[in-house]
Amino acid sequence: MDFAPVPEDDAFRTEARDWLAANAPHAPDRRIWERTLGAAGWVGIGWPEGGYGNRTATLTQQVVWAEEYARSAAPPRSGHIGENLLAPTLLAHGTPEQKARFLRPIAAGTELWCQGYSEPGAGSDLAGVRTRAELAAGGRSYRVTGRKIWTSLAHEADWCFVLARTDPGSTRHRGLSFLLVPMDQPGHVEVRPIRQMTGTSDFNEVCFDGAQARAEHVVGEVGDGWRVAMSLLGFERGVSTLAQQIGFAQELGRVLRTAVETGAAEDPVVRDRLVGLWAELRAMRWNALRTLGGSGGPGAPSAAKLLWAGWHQRLGEAAVLVRGAAAGVGPVEWSPSAPYELDDAQHLFLFSRADTIYGGTDQIQRTIIAERVLGLPRERKGVV
Numbered sequence: 330m331d332f333a334p335v336p337e338d339d340a341f342r343t344e345a346r347d348w349l350a351a352n353a354p355h356a357p358d359r360r361i362w363e364r365t366l367g368a369a370g371w372v373g374i375g376w377p378e379g380g381y382g383n384r385t386a387t388l389t390q391q392v393v394w395a396e397e398y399a400r401s402a403a404p405p406r407s408g409h410i411g412e413n414l415l416a417p418t419l420l421a422h423g424t425p426e427q428k429a430r431f432l433r434p435i436a437a438g439t440e441l442w443c444q445g446y447s448e449p450g451a452g453s454d455l456a457g458v459r460t461r462a463e464l465a466a467g468g469r470s471y472r473v474t475g476r477k478i479w480t481s482l483a484h485e486a487d488w489c490f491v492l493a494r495t496d497p498g499s500t501r502h503r504g505l506s507f508l509l510v511p512m513d514q515p516g517h518v519e520v521r522p523i524r525q526m527t528g529t530s531d532f533n534e535v536c537f538d539g540a541q542a543r544a545e546h547v548v549g550e551v552g553d554g555w556r557v558a559m560s561l562l563g564f565e566r567g568v569s570t571l572a573q574q575i576g577f578a579q580e581l582g583r584v585l586r587t588a589v590e591t592g593a594a595e596d597p598v599v600r601d602r603l604v605g606l607w608a609e610l611r612a613m614r615w616n617a618l619r620t621l622g623g624s625g626g627p628g629a630p631s632a633a634k635l636l637w638a639g640w641h642q643r644l645g646e647a648a649v650l651v652r653g654a655a656a657g658v659g660p661v662e663w664s665p666s667a668p669y670e671l672d673d674a675q676h677l678f679l680f681s682r683a684d685t686i687y688g689g690t691d692q693i694q695r696t697i698i699a700e701r702v703l704g705l706p707r708e709r710k711g712v713v
Contacts, residue, residue: 341386345394346401348371360485362407364438368438370382392618399575399576408441410444410481414444415561418548422548426545440487443533444480445480445490445493446477447478449476455558456501458494459494460477461474462495464544471495474540476537479687481533486512489509490510491542493508505553505554506547508547511540517537517538518538526679528670570617571617577637577641583648583673584648593650603651609640613640631698639684645677645680652674
């Protein structure tokens, strides 16, 4: 696919940039900001026309929007899980009734979503899911019981899409279903923040204790949840990866400026590392564009995850390296309520340690490439 700009894309970029400049600095909070985006039609611009309240855009215009958003002063998105993960999955596998019920609130920014996949005993090995969903008497709803972990934005979400075992006698990939579960069920859904070494709580543990999910809110066939769940993961690394790379470029720019200010850039070894990071980021961008153009192949999402996760960790290491001894210094004033505060470099270093774990560990990505691309024998579970 040709990603060279055309006049229509230039006009779209100008419109997006002007709108963000006029609205982003005045966003009062993330939830209201989602509704502001939705009211202007900026949510779901990659969806087909279907009367959901979203504007439509070409693939290159979607790239333009992602880039301009990343460059703006706009708040982090709270609605991206519903927009970029659930919505494409509903468009591919949902019933007309499910699309009519859920896509418009996502596009309007009025309903937020979280993802219920990983569990304490089934993180990277997602087929080991033990959360169960039992059909209630009358067959009109399921009762969901189990624990999900590392659930981003669960504390803000109205709904959670949950991979659960609906066939109690099943194992591994069989007998799983993809359910849409409302979060506002006091006594049946509990969200527990997980404190990270950065001092923040970006992730949560979600406990389901007989939470109800309506039978008509199973996406795809009952027992076919694994196929639906894997389809969703294929949408995870789309246009949004280009916006992610804009953020990476901004972080790299800060590291480069610090290296010049501290004199670390005068060290040829450090300078070589920084140039390497810059070159790798450029290569990742062109690889992402190639993949969006349809040239990636079945292992492209896994290869992209391996590339950016390792790169971002090395960037975090470089961020503290160029700071020197100052990178180990904490806040001047300490208090029990705020035992430590991190500057940008320290936060980057600590948070990036998780990059090779969340979203599919490096080991899992390599296994996918080995089995699905290289055709190597499938891994034998439980064998050391």
